[in-house]
Amino acid sequence: MxxxxxxxxxxxxxxxxxxxxxxxxxxxxxxxxxxxxxxxxxxxxxxxxxxxxxxxxxxxxxxxxxxxxxxxxxxxxxxxxxxxxxxxxxxxxxxxxxxxxxxxxxxxxxxxxxxxxxxxxxxxxxxxxxxxxxxxxxxxLRKKEPVSAHLPKGIDKNTLKKVCDQINTLDQKLFSTEEMAGYIGISRVSMRKYLEFLRQKNFLKLELIYGAVGRPVYKYRCNSAESKIIRQYLDQ
Structure with missing residues (x-):
């Protein structure tokens, strides 16, 4: 430790x-x-x-x-x-x-x-x-590993494309798992898999948001600088 x-x-x-x-x-x-x-x-x-x-x-x-x-x-x-x-x-x-x-x-x-x-x-x-x-x-130098030739189990290329397209329309605004699940029309559990995959590939950033009252929540934001990494998955 x-x-x-x-x-x-x-x-x-x-x-x-x-x-x-x-x-x-x-x-x-x-x-x-x-x-x-x-x-x-x-x-x-x-x-x-x-x-x-x-x-x-x-x-x-x-x-x-x-x-x-x-x-x-x-x-x-x-x-x-x-x-x-x-x-x-x-x-x-x-x-x-x-x-x-x-x-x-x-x-x-x-x-x-x-x-x-x-x-x-x-x-x-x-x-x-x-x-x-x-x-x-x-x-x-923090060199990045080459992109894997295959998407992880449970990640569908067509659904991933829909998620990425929807994220790009938000113009880097913050959004939650629930909000994105509603946009795409899949369950929150399934959406979390896609968002976590995109976060691991640095396409998304996870931010801790503090409101006036209640517990802090985590929301995602697009990191457009890394979009080319995800494009390699969508174009394969």
Whole structure:
């Protein structure tokens, strides 16, 4: 299990990040710190594998904390999650060893991609003494696997085309499983299979939506940049 600390001064954002992390298998949030001093105190008492680190915080900012950790030899890996999008902060974060940099606001899929890449690299590092170039490239460059020649069992090409066509008419608006099932005229259970397939192929993004009252809900949004991946399934 990968032990995670979240360093974020906004309690609501910290809680959302915690929920996101724990949606990804193999990660456990062991601590949440709301400032760099609190984070440094926790790091003196315990070891963490990964820190999700904000930059703009009261007192010592995130970049200063990262620099301090490296000066004293703390080996925890760091993913920056910050609204800071200027070249100076990004360059410093990468120079001092941040393994990824996510700009707020972000979607779950972006963090999911970062965590899975980190998990893959951590697994390689722990599992063997020597690595091949291909193994490193797969994690560091995040090269995509070739598309399978066949659709998964239970996914019909004609129905998939109808679902994709309907999604494209929504112009990247959010929608639920129930809404899409109503559009296509199939059951919610069947629709979930199609939407999860499309999410796994990065055609869809899954977002956690908080309303004024009640429990948060998950909704999908089209990632049009990845449409060519799905087209390969529909054209086969």
């Amino acid at each position: 990968i032990k995670v600390m979240i360093v974020e001064d906004d309690p609501m954002v910290a809680e959302i990040n915690r929920r996101y992390v724990e949606m990804v298998g193999g990660f456990s949030v062991m601590a949440i710190a709301h400032c760099s001093d609190e984070a440094f105190s926790l790091l003196r008492k315990d070891e963490f594998d990964l820190i999700l680190l904000d930059i703009f915080m009261p007192g010592m900012n995130g970049i200063e904390l990262l620099m301090r950790l490296r000066r004293i030899g703390k080996g925890a890996d760091v993913i920056i999650i910050s609204a800071a999008c200027d070249r100076q902060n990004i360059k410093k974060a990468l120079q001092f060893g941040a393994v990824d940099y996510i700009i707020k606001p972000f979607e779950f899929e972006r963090l999911n991609t970062a965590l899975l890449a980190y998990k893959g690299l951590a697994g390689l590092m722990d599992g063997q003494d020597h690595l091949s170039q291909a193994e490193l490239d797969k994690c560091i």
